Amino acid sequence: MRVKDKIVVLTGAASGIGRSTAILFASEGAYLILSDIDDEGLKKTLEAIKEGKDKASIMKVDVTKPEEVKKMINSTIEKYSRIDVLIVNAGVVRVGQVEDIPDKDYDLLINVNLKGTHYTCKYAVPYFKKQKFGSIITLASVAAHIGQLAHANYCSTKAGILGYTRALALDLAPYNVRVNSVSPGATDTPMLQSDVAKQARDRGVSYEEVRKEFEEEGVMGRWARPEEIATGILFLATEESSYMTGADLRLDGGWTTQ
């Protein structure tokens, strides 16, 4: 078991990559604090965990609300006295041409993707500094590395996560805490499915057509399964990646190598 009895806090655990990560970490022996804004989805994640369910707990947390994030971190410390791994996964996507995208949608992207990442780290960092070990993993994206049609606003938040992760890695290196990001390519989750559906509607083409375009972006010609991103997150959580910090792990099916 690769994370046996590790204390792992995971945001955005109700769906997609977060749910697959929860299932994988549970099967690898972790104690899990699973949070999300969607408590019905969290219950489904818990149901989907077959091995290690007794070591998992769920908590409704909106990462845009600092007081809720603080409560999640503080209650974890009260219960377990430490956090070994923090996985900052909650995220949203909104697509559209910059002249059309409603300001409230860009506010949401900034609030969830950037500020949510910051709040989650902010309240945990003092404990990481005190305990002098641990791994923080953020979720960037292929969209942090390249431009994507109709994604200027989303791309800006994901590129911001890369910068945040690198800089935090410097601050925490003296404390023996590693900070890395994962950049998934197109991954078959409700987020990507809704993104493709919106683009298809906006362009007046079929869902299948847009899906095919996305599939052809990576040289492997297919979307990732969320489990394939979870294994990368697991690698960054363990001592197998002990000499990695401030790095970004691209799991993009070769999208950015072309």
Ligand SMILES: NC(=O)c1ccc[n+]([C@@H]2O[C@H](COP(=O)([O-])OP(=O)(O)OC[C@H]3O[C@@H](n4cnc5c(N)ncnc54)[C@H](O)[C@@H]3O)[C@@H](O)[C@H]2O)c1
């Ligand atoms: N699916 C992809 O192709 C892809 C590609 C690159 C990066 N990512 C990133 O991976 C991460 C997970 O995405 P996913 O594809 O699993 O998406 P998803 O929509 O399936 O899951 C995201 C989860 O975040 C939660 N969430 C949204 N707003 C929240 C908030 N304010 N507070 C707490 N939780 C909130 C949602 O409820 C949902 O459960 C995101 O950061 C996303 O940007 C996804």
